[in-house]
Amino acid sequence: MLKLLVIDDEEDTREVMRLSLRAEGYEVITAEDGQRGIELFKREKPPIVLTDIKMPGMDGIEVLKRIKEINPGTEVIIITGHGDMDLAIQSLQLEASDFITKPIIDEALSVALRRAKERLDMRRMLKEYTINLENKVKEATEELRERYEFEGNLIQHSIDGIIATDKQGNIITFNQGAERIFGYSKDEVVGKMDVRSLYPPGIAEEIRQSFYSKEPKRQGIPQWQETFVLGKSGDKIPVGFSGTLLYRNGEVIGSVAFFHDLREIKRLQQELIKSERLAAIGQTVAGLAHYTKNILFGLEGGVYIVNKALKKDDMRKLRTGWDIVQRNIGKVSSLVLDLLDYSKERKPEYQSCSPNVIADEVCGLMDSKAKESGIEIVRDFDPTIGEVSLDPKGIHRCLLNLVSNAIDACISDEEEKKKYQVRVSTRRESDGMVTFEVSDNGCGMDKEVRKQIFTSFFSTKGPKGTGLGLLVTQKIVQEHGGSISVDSEPGEGSTFTIRLPSEPQGG
Amino acid sequence: MQKKVLAVDDEPDVLAFYSEVLEDNNFIPITAESALEGMIKAREEKPDLIILDIMMPKKSGMLMYKELKKDPDLRSIPVIIITAIPKQVDFISLLRAHTARRIAPEGHLIKPITADDLIKVINKVLG
Numbered sequence: 001m002l003k004l005l006v007i008d009d010e011e012d013t014r015e016v017m018r019l020s021l022r023a024e025g026y027e028v029i030t031a032e033d034g035q036r037g038i039e040l041f042k043r044e045k046p047p048i049v050l051t052d053i054k055m056p057g058m059d060g061i062e063v064l065k066r067i068k069e070i071n072p073g074t075e076v077i078i079i080t081g082h083g084d085m086d087l088a089i090q091s092l093q094l095e096a097s098d099f100i101t102k103p104i105i106d107e108a109l110s111v112a113l114r115r116a117k118e119r120l121d122m123r124r125m126l127k128e129y130t131i132n133l134e135n136k137v138k139e140a141t142e143e144l145r146e147r148y149e150f151e152g153n154l155i156q157h158s159i160d161g162i163i164a165t166d167k168q169g170n171i172i173t174f175n176q177g178a179e180r181i182f183g184y185s186k187d188e189v190v191g192k193m194d195v196r197s198l199y200p201p202g203i204a205e206e207i208r209q210s211f212y213s214k215e216p217k218r219q220g221i222p223q224w225q226e227t228f229v230l231g232k233s234g235d236k237i238p239v240g241f242s243g244t245l246l247y248r249n250g251e252v253i254g255s256v257a258f259f260h261d262l263r264e265i266k267r268l269q270q271e272l273i274k275s276e277r278l279a280a281i282g283q284t285v286a287g288l289a290h291y292t293k294n295i296l297f298g299l300e301g302g303v304y305i306v307n308k309a310l311k312k313d314d315m316r317k318l319r320t321g322w323d324i325v326q327r328n329i330g331k332v333s334s335l336v337l338d339l340l341d342y343s344k345e346r347k348p349e350y351q352s353c354s355p356n357v358i359a360d361e362v363c364g365l366m367d368s369k370a371k372e373s374g375i376e377i378v379r380d381f382d383p384t385i386g387e388v389s390l391d392p393k394g395i396h397r398c399l400l401n402l403v404s405n406a407i408d409a410c411i412s413d414e415e416e417k418k419k420y421q422v423r424v425s426t427r428r429e430s431d432g433m434v435t436f437e438v439s440d441n442g443c444g445m446d447k448e449v450r451k452q453i454f455t456s457f458f459s460t461k462g463p464k465g466t467g468l469g470l471l472v473t474q475k476i477v478q479e480h481g482g483s484i485s486v487d488s489e490p491g492e493g494s495t496f497t498i499r500l501p502s503e504p505q506g507g
Numbered sequence: 508m509q510k511k512v513l514a515v516d517d518e519p520d521v522l523a524f525y526s527e528v529l530e531d532n533n534f535i536p537i538t539a540e541s542a543l544e545g546m547i548k549a550r551e552e553k554p555d556l557i558i559l560d561i562m563m564p565k566k567s568g569m570l571m572y573k574e575l576k577k578d579p580d581l582r583s584i585p586v587i588i589i590t591a592i593p594k595q596v597d598f599i600s601l602l603r604a605h606t607a608r609r610i611a612p613e614g615h616l617i618k619p620i621t622a623d624d625l626i627k628v629i630n631k632v633l634g
Contacts, residue, residue: 293591294518297619301524304622308527317527324520412564 002117003046006030007037007063008079009055013104017050020106024113034058038066041074048075048116053087053099061087064094073123075116079104161239161259165195167252181239181261183232195257200230207243207257224260238262273478277471278343291335298328338468341475348391348479350504355388355395355426355434356381362399363424366407370422375410377403380425388434388502394476395436395500399424401469402438402496409442409494432502433482439495445488453486473498480504510633513537513554515545515571516589517563525558528622532629542567546574549581556633557586558625559612572612585632587614 004026006017011032018028029044031037035058037051049067053060060078067074078091078099088099097119098112155162161178165171174189182189182198196204206227224240231237240260245252305321308314363377370377403422410420420441427435445453454474477484480500488494512534514525522538529536537552539545542563549557557575561568572588575581614632616624 293618297524298518298520300619300621301520301527304524305527308531320523321527324523328520414565 001025001027002048003027003029003044004113005037005041005044005046005049005051007032007034007049007051007055007060009033009052013052013079013102017104020109021113024110026113034060034063034066037063038070041067042070045071046074047120048077048113050077050079052079053084053091054081061091061094064091064096068095073120075120077112077116159261161261162256163195163198163259164246164254164256166254169194169196169255171195172254173256177261178259181231181237181259182229195255198229200228200236203227203229207241226262229259238266274345277475288335292332295328295331295335298324298331302328335468338472342468342472346394346475346479348394348476348504350389351392352387352389353392355385355390355436356383358392358396359399359424359426359436362396362403365400366403366422369404370407373407373411373420375407375420375422378421378423380423382425382427385426385428385434388500389504390434390480390500391476394479398473398476398498399436399438401473402436402498405469405496406438406440406442406494409440409444411442413443413491428502429499434500434502436498436500437495439493441493444490444492444494445486446490450486450488454484509533509535510555511535511537511552512556512558512629513539513545513548513552514558515539515542515563515568516558516560517541518560521560524622525625528625531622532626534629542571545571549575549584553580554584556629557584558589558629559586560589562589562591585613587616587628587632588612589616589618589620591618 002025004021006014006021006028007030008014008017009032014030014032018030021028026048029040029046031040034051034055037049038058041049049063051060051063058066064076064078067076072095075097076091076095078088078096079102080088080099081102084101091099097116100108100112155173155175158175158177161181162173162175163171163178164173170191171189171193172191174184174186178189179185184193199207224242227239227241228236229239229241239262241257242260243255243257246254246256302321302324306318306325307321309317309321359381360379363379367377403424406422410422413420418441422438422440425435425437425439427437429435453470474484477498477500481504482498482500484496484498486494486496512525512529514522514529514536515538516522516525517540519540522540526536526538537548537554539548545557545559548554559568559572559575561572568588572586575584575586614628616628
């Protein structure tokens with residue numbers, strides 16, 4: 001119920017107003033003069049005041065002024081009499097809401113009150129609205145700030161390195177992940193470094209190209225590519241890299257790059273290879289039983305002959321027997337050394353050498369054995385191959401193994417009319433890698449055999465094979481950071497391909 | 508009269524060993540390094556006994572055994588087969604290799620062989 005204050009010096013007027021206004025649902029309080037009216041106003045705080053203009057003591061104008069001082073939002077309706085037009089206008093100028101003339105017509109009063117109420121409502125709504133708006137702005141600002149902090153946190157604490165640059169390539173963001181990977185602190189880098197100095201030569205160009213590449217990124221998700229970056233101490237760090245340009249309104253404003261530290265993964269991969277290798281060795285005992293039994297038999301046979309020879313004082317027999325013993329001891333040594341080699345982590349002893357020279361040596365060693373069995377060794381060396389950094393003894397071993405296998409494959413092939421050939425070739429590929437290929441047109445391998453040749457101690461040569469040859473070859477190739485693969489068709493032949501990087505890999 | 512013994516094995520060291528043992532025990536050793544050579548020498552020399560390594564490349568040992576037992580001229584020569592796997596698997600596959608005639612080898616030894624074992628079995632087979 002709205003409170004209404006009526007100030008009038010005439011009691012009748014007051015009574016009449018009180019009654020009729022109460023009937024309209026207002027709560028009416030009255031005062032007989034301005035002074036009392038003000039006091040009452042202060043106490044009751046009515047939103048609407050009806051005051052007579054002509055009163056003894058404080059007149060209506062004064063009341064109006066005072067009320068507006070106290071609460072300018074109060075609706076004050078002036079009651080005027082005849083000839084009070086000037087006063088009426090003055091009151092309006094003083095922000096009275098309305099005036100009604102005596103005698104008071106109900107209608108006029110109602111209208112005035114209604115309008116007053118409307119104004120009150122509007123003002124209230126406006127106030128609420130404004131407060132609301134202020135609150136909303138405050139909330140939005142807060143949320144924005146939280147968002148900003150949150151994303152800032154995200155970037156900072158992302159495990160991946162995140163580096164953002166401006167248009168020119170100056171680094172503007174360098175998160176903790178990047179600090180971890182590169183070894184620089186943010187302060188050393190932001191605003192002080194060009195992003196290009198973080199990449200090894202050659203790679204900076206590749207990366208720049210991948211930024212600008214026209215290739216559609218799959219669904220807008222950039223692809224990871226493996227590459228190297230330069231750490232603070234100049235070391236090469238293997239990372240997964242993905243980056244993109246940033247645009248606003250169609251223009252490039254900078255770039256962002258993400259880096260995955262692959263050192264851990266690479267280390268784990270190495271561990272895995274090592275443990276697989278050790279597991280393979282664990283399987284050795286059963287696998288090598290055949291081979292070792294043969295050697296032992298040979299040894300015992302030799303010893304038997306030596307003993308007989310000693311008893312009979314027969315030098316010739318002694319020599320025969322001793323040859324056998326020596327030969328078999330040699331086989332045992334080789335086997336043990338191979339096993340030891342296989343189980344140890346070896347770093348290749350890099351030297352700059354010519355792959356063609358190594359390949360030629362190997363062919364030379366195997367030429368006579370091949371010829372004995374009617375097999376031709378064909379040399380196909382790349383004259384432009386130049387020098388490569390690799391471990392010559394290791395690679396020699398690998399090639400010897402592959403060529404020897406190739407010759408065995410031809411020997412065990414049953415075709416009478418085939419002209420057997422073992423082809424050894426070297427090549428420098430367009431990506432800088434160096435390739436060795438050994439192919440034969442011998443018995444070939446089916447899928448089952450192919451699956452097993454690089455795993456555990458597998459041999460197709462029965463008691464004559466240790467199953468170690470290819471495993472050792474593979475190990476040497478892997479230690480160089482290279483790869484070995486095979487292609488084969490049963491009855492047609494096989495081709496083994498070794499690919500090596502021309503520079504030593506990894507720190 | 509000295510008996511002739513043909514030894515067939517793809518390992519020259521093993522043949523040297525057999526030769527020594529056989530000579531020592533008054534036999535005349537004949538050696539062959541492959542099944543092919545073995546068959547030729549068997550037909551030429553008609554030995555009194557054949558020592559045959561079953562584990563030669565491409566199943567040539569088993570094939571030679573089969574041929575020996577099929578050939579009317581050679582069938583009667585006793586054969587001691589040498590295996591490396593201490594299982595009866597080889598016998599069974601051998602037996603299966605001969606459909607109608609279940610001809611088991613007269614003697615059988617497992618590598619590695621000592622001189623004594625060899626002589627014992629040879630004597631048993633030759634009676």
